[in-house]
Amino acid sequence: QNLKVLDSTVSTQEEARELAEAGAPEGTLVIAEEQTGGKGRMGRKWFSPKGKGISMSVVLRPKQPMHYMPQLTLLTGVAVCRAVRRVTGVMAGMKWPNDLLVDGRKISGILLESATEDEYVRYCIAGIGISANQDHEDYPEELKPIATSLKIEKGEKIDRIQLIAAIWEEFEALYALYQQEGFAPIASLWEALSVTLGKTVNVTIASGPVTGKAEKLDPSGALLVVTEDGRRVPVFSGDVEL
Numbered sequence: 001q002n003l004k005v006l007d008s009t010v011s012t013q014e015e016a017r018e019l020a021e022a023g024a025p026e027g028t029l030v031i032a033e034e035q036t037g038g039k040g041r042m043g044r045k046w047f048s049p050k051g052k053g054i055s056m057s058v059v060l061r062p063k064q065p066m067h068y069m070p071q072l073t074l075l076t077g078v079a080v081c082r083a084v085r086r087v088t089g090v091m092a093g094m095k096w097p098n099d100l101l102v103d104g105r106k107i108s109g110i111l112l113e114s115a116t117e118d119e120y121v122r123y124c125i126a127g128i129g130i131s132a133n134q135d136h137e138d139y140p141e142e143l144k145p146i147a148t149s150l151k152i153e154k155g156e157k158i159d160r161i162q163l164i165a166a167i168w169e170e171f172e173a174l175y176a177l178y179q180q181e182g183f184a185p186i187a188s189l190w191e192a193l194s195v196t197l198g199k200t201v202n203v204t205i206a207s208g209p210v211t212g213k214a215e216k217l218d219p220s221g222a223l224l225v226v227t228e229d230g231r232r233v234p235v236f237s238g239d240v241e242l
């Protein structure tokens with residue numbers, strides 16, 4: 001297995017992308033102690049002070065069309081959530097599509113990027129960022145009310161190596177399950193870990209804002225939202241407000 005551990009880099013996503021372009025096999029993993037330009041979803045920044053967070057990116061080569069990629073995002077979230085619960089005992093839950101929350105505060109985010117050719121995926125990079133041993137004062141003012149870390153929640157430092165190993169184990173098992181049985185078992189696991197389902201959510205989709213109750217995942221991984229007038233709207237991407 002290919003593993004690259006870096007002291008500092010702009011973004012493990014970019015490192016992994018370069019390796020993937022150069023032919024790195026599925027499962028190649030890049031981990032960094034510090035990112036100077038970490039990326040979040042929707043053009044946002046992700047930052048994690050040196051030696052405290054977990055920043056990792058995995059190269060995947062699923063032989064699938066592009067529209068399956070949201071399923072891999074959810075799968076990665078389930079792997080991280082299960083590992084966090086098992087190793088730290090912190091009962092994080094999934095906010096659709098792939099934020100990990102503890103009591104409404106974000107503890108981890110996932111960014112899946114893919115390179116495609118004729119609708120097919122050449123490779124994709126699953127990026128995982130976790131607030132592991134950050135202290136409250138490590139967060140900028142604007143994030144203080146909405147972010148937390150495993151250390152803050154558990155009240156003691158967590159073992160990052162052990163957590164990375166557990167994420168890897170969970171991910172491998174879920175990815176194998178996905179390849180054998182498809183998305184249905186992954187969707188059930190995600191639903192069981194969800195903090196989104198059953199709640200009223202606001203989300204903006206291409207046709208405009210939608211408010212409704214988050215019901216379940218549809219077979220593609222989209223979030224089904226039932227509006228007040230009883231329409232069932234599949235949400236494929238975007239930010240959900242709980």
Ligand code: BTN
Nearest residue numbers: 011038039040041056109127129
């Ligand atoms: C989000 O919540 O918006 C996604 C955050 C993803 C952050 C991770 S950290 C490792 C990888 N490298 C990056 O630049 N981003 C992802």
